[in-house]
Amino acid sequence: xxxxxxxxxxxxxxxxxxxxxxxxxxxxxxxxxxxxxxxxxxxxxxxxxxxxxxxxxxxxxxxxxxxxxxxxxxxxxxxxxxxxxxxxxxxxxxxxxxxxxxxxxxxxxxxxxxxxxxxxxxxxxxxxxxxxxxxxxxxxxxxxxxxxxxxxxxxxxxxxxxxxxxxxxxxxxxxxxxxxxxxxxxxxxxxxxxxxxxxxxxxxxxxxxxxxxxxxxxxxxxxxxxxxxxxxxxxxxxxxxxxxxxxxxxxxxxxxxxxxxxxxxxxxxxxxxxxxxxxxxxxxxxxxxxxxxxxxxxxxxxxxxxxxxxxxxxxxxxxxxxxxxxxxxxxxxxxxxxxxxxxxxxxxxxxxxxxxxxxxxxxxxxxxxxxxxxxxxxxxxxxxxxxxxxxxxxxxxxxxxxxxxxxxxxxxxxxxxxxxxxxxxxxxxxxxxxxxxxxxxxxxxxxxxxxxxxxxxxxxxxxxxxxxxxxxxxxxxxxxxxxxxxxxxxxxxxxxxxxxxxxxxxxxxxxxxxxxx
Numbered sequence: 001x002x003x004x005x006x007x008x009x010x011x012x013x014x015x016x017x018x019x020x021x022x023x024x025x026x027x028x029x030x031x032x033x034x035x036x037x038x039x040x041x042x043x044x045x046x047x048x049x050x051x052x053x054x055x056x057x058x059x060x061x062x063x064x065x066x067x068x069x070x071x072x073x074x075x076x077x078x079x080x081x082x083x084x085x086x087x088x089x090x091x092x093x094x095x096x097x098x099x100x101x102x103x104x105x106x107x108x109x110x111x112x113x114x115x116x117x118x119x120x121x122x123x124x125x126x127x128x129x130x131x132x133x134x135x136x137x138x139x140x141x142x143x144x145x146x147x148x149x150x151x152x153x154x155x156x157x158x159x160x161x162x163x164x165x166x167x168x169x170x171x172x173x174x175x176x177x178x179x180x181x182x183x184x185x186x187x188x189x190x191x192x193x194x195x196x197x198x199x200x201x202x203x204x205x206x207x208x209x210x211x212x213x214x215x216x217x218x219x220x221x222x223x224x225x226x227x228x229x230x231x232x233x234x235x236x237x238x239x240x241x242x243x244x245x246x247x248x249x250x251x252x253x254x255x256x257x258x259x260x261x262x263x264x265x266x267x268x269x270x271x272x273x274x275x276x277x278x279x280x281x282x283x284x285x286x287x288x289x290x291x292x293x294x295x296x297x298x299x300x301x302x303x304x305x306x307x308x309x310x311x312x313x314x315x316x317x318x319x320x321x322x323x324x325x326x327x328x329x330x331x332x333x334x335x336x337x338x339x340x341x342x343x344x345x346x347x348x349x350x351x352x353x354x355x356x357x358x359x360x361x362x363x364x365x366x367x368x369x370x371x372x373x374x375x376x377x378x379x380x381x382x383x384x385x386x387x388x389x390x391x392x393x394x395x396x397x398x399x400x401x402x403x404x405x406x407x408x409x410x411x412x413x414x415x416x417x418x419x420x421x422x423x424x425x426x427x428x429x430x431x432x433x434x435x436x437x438x439x440x441x442x443x444x445x446x447x448x449x450x451x452x453x454x455x456x457x458x459x460x461x462x463x464x465x466x467x468x469x470x471x472x473x474x475x476x477x478x479x480x481x482x483x484x485x486x487x488x489x490x491x492x493x494x495x496x497x498x499x500x501x502x503x504x505x506x507x508x509x510x511x512x513x514x515x516x517x
């Protein structure tokens with residue numbers, strides 16, 4: 001079964017001509033011209049966010065593992081916290097995901113906590129990691145907590161009470177928090193009203209009109225409790241009919257529209273040349289819907305679940321709690337281990353993630369948040385096991401973007417041929433600059449899996465010429481991946497790049513961030 005899955009993944013990533021011999025050839029050149037005369041735009045660092053859900057080993061055995069030698073006294077994995085700091089994760093969404101639509105927060109606070117069977121994913125949650133633990137973990141990581149409330153089996157009143165527990169200074173639920181050892185309010189700023197309650201797979205499905213009314217009612221209750229919070233209203237990304245009712249019912253109360261996207265399925269091969277251009281096409285289609293529904297400029301987009309790969313979870317959705325004698329259900333649960341196959345997560349993921357973040361930056365006026373789903377295990381950039389962690393190739397992409405860019409985006413023009421008639425251009429680029437316009441950081445992505453590309457870079461009317469410090473992420477092949485046995489097969493390297501009359505050669509399947517003063 002594992003072998004068959006691996007072969008299917010190879011088909012997913014199959015790239016004609018991606019041989020070592022082909023790497024000796026060079027593709028057509030690209031010309032990147034950075035516009036230095038037009039004012040740059042600030043972007044939100046919330047695009048460097050993530051999600052942690054009660055699924056598989058994301059929480060238990062991931063960020064939280066009491067008794068593990070690598071955990072602190074309270075059970076938080078210290079190596080995971082250090083890795084999250086390395087990513088400079090800005091905001092983390094919890095407890096889901098689909099799990100949130102069946103989660104009742106009161107089960108996860110206080111001393112008398114009891115395990116609860118979760119119908120959605122088939123696990124039994126011990127509730128030893130709840131709201132208090134999540135907030136404490138976020139503080140240790142240095143990230144903003146973002147709570148997704150239960151709009152499936154829960155009620156607007158339950159959402160309001162959860163908000164009071166977290167943020168109120170007085171009242172029944174503030175006293176409950178104080179009794180649990182937290183005198184000061186948590187001050188949780190970001191809240192999502194439900195998850196994917198537009199879908200047939202979700203606990204508590206709505207129609208567009210009834211969902212709009214639900215979002216409006218919840219927004220009123222929550223903002224009356226704390227007017228300083230930021231609210232996210234989920235919409236079904238490709239379906240225009242979901243946008244209008246939510247925007248109308250919320251009447252300006254929403255700060256973000258939440259959209260989710262996973263671009264490929266594990267059982268459906270997708271041509272590489274087509275897939276690598278998906279992020280930009282997705283952004284443009286959503287912005288078109290916002291234009292048509294009048295929402296553009298009124299709310300920001302929150303890609304609060306995104307990943308190249310959908311999670312492997314056969315048997316979903318479930319309609320009842322998994323019984324002990326359900327053999328088929330047990331097989332489905334066991335099959336989730338395929339999410340951990342190291343060879344799944346190659347340079348393809350790393351380059352795709354760079355393209356996604358480029359699109360976020362390119363459309364920074366409209367995009368306010370993005371959450372890699374998940375951060376840990378399953379399809380996440382960090383693989384956590386009992387003896388340590390593995391930074392998957394995609395981890396390094398996220399770390400480079402979070403650490404090596406400047407704080408504003410400058411417009412640029414790209415001139416180049418495409419990979420083919422359906423595919424994306426070979427080079428994707430984004431230029432960033434500091435507020436004083438003295439420091440520049442330009443991200444150059446060679447999306448071609450097999451050939452080097454000569455790239456000409458112009459900063460205004462000036463061709464870059466000379467040596468510049470850079471960081472380069474690439475692999476010894478397009479299928480290169482990191483594993484427990486080889487944790488550093490794919491790592492970024494600091495280099496000095498030489499530009500000759502503006503031209504630099506980009507390795508196949510690579511991300512380069514060059515810094516210019």
